[in-house]
Amino acid sequence: MRSVKFCLFLVLACLGSVAPASAQTAVSRAPYTLLPGDQLEVSVWKEPDLQREVIVRPDGRFSFPLVGDVVAIGRSVTEIQDELTTSLARFIPEVVLTVSVKAALGNKIYVIGQVQTPGMFVVNPMVDVVQALAIAGGMTPFAAVNDILILRRVDGRQTVLPFKFGEVAKGRNLEQNIILQAGDIVVVP
Numbered sequence: 534m535r536s537v538k539f540c541l542f543l544v545l546a547c548l549g550s551v552a553p554a555s556a557q558t559a560v561s562r563a564p565y566t567l568l569p570g571d572q573l574e575v576s577v578w579k580e581p582d583l584q585r586e587v588i589v590r591p592d593g594r595f596s597f598p599l600v601g602d603v604v605a606i607g608r609s610v611t612e613i614q615d616e617l618t619t620s621l622a623r624f625i626p627e628v629v630l631t632v633s634v635k636a637a638l639g640n641k642i643y644v645i646g647q648v649q650t651p652g653m654f655v656v657n658p659m660v661d662v663v664q665a666l667a668i669a670g671g672m673t674p675f676a677a678v679n680d681i682l683i684l685r686r687v688d689g690r691q692t693v694l695p696f697k698f699g700e701v702a703k704g705r706n707l708e709q710n711i712i713l714q715a716g717d718i719v720v721v722p
Contacts, residue, residue, distance in 0.1 A: 565634065565658065566606075567609070567613070568639025569590060569639050570588070570639035571636065571637055572636040573588075573634060573635060574631075574633050575597060575630070575632050576630070576632075577629070578631075583621075589605045589606065589639065593606025593607070597617060610633065614631065614632040637655075637657075640656055640658050641653055641655055641656075642654055642660065642665055642713050644669035645720055646676070646721035647673045647675050648669035649670025656713070661713065662713065662719060663698075663701060666721070679697040679700070680697075683713070685716070
């Protein structure tokens with residue numbers, strides 16, 4: 534019975550979260566910003582030696598020939614493409630360069646405790662707590678649904694954000710259903 538209520542809640546939450554076209558357009562305009570673990574493909578036209586895949590390292594950078602280390606963390610693909618084009622223009626006249634995200638693997642969240650499938654999940658950057666619980670298969674019958682915690686590192690310090698599923702399920706205190714950030718841990722005791 535509890536899992537049926539949870540599924541019904543998820544369906545209603547998804548239907549209620551459908552934004553008007555203008556709001557969806559505003560969200561879709563925000564460019565994806567790169568994270569450690571993301572894989573990029575860089576291609577320079579007529580320069581086969583400069584076509585390669587790069588991975589954003591844990592320090593937020595990647596290395597590229599003739600350019601050196603490039604800071605990627607928190608930047609868009611367009612910003613990276615512009616920097617590489619400018620740097621390579623010293624060596625290649627009329628450089629034509631393309632950067633694309635081959636795999637967005639940097640946005641990892643963790644859901645542990647009393648969920649059906651605990652673990653690490655690579656998700657899009659707009660996943661909230663309820664969606665993360667759904668991705669983890671929902672909660673077990675033993676879950677303390679009003680004692681859920683979100684662990685987050687801010688400036689190297691651990692912070693704890695409480696989440697009371699029972700309130701959200703009743704449509705109250707919806708502001709606690711926050712968008713998760715890369716590295717967040719959802720703990721379901």
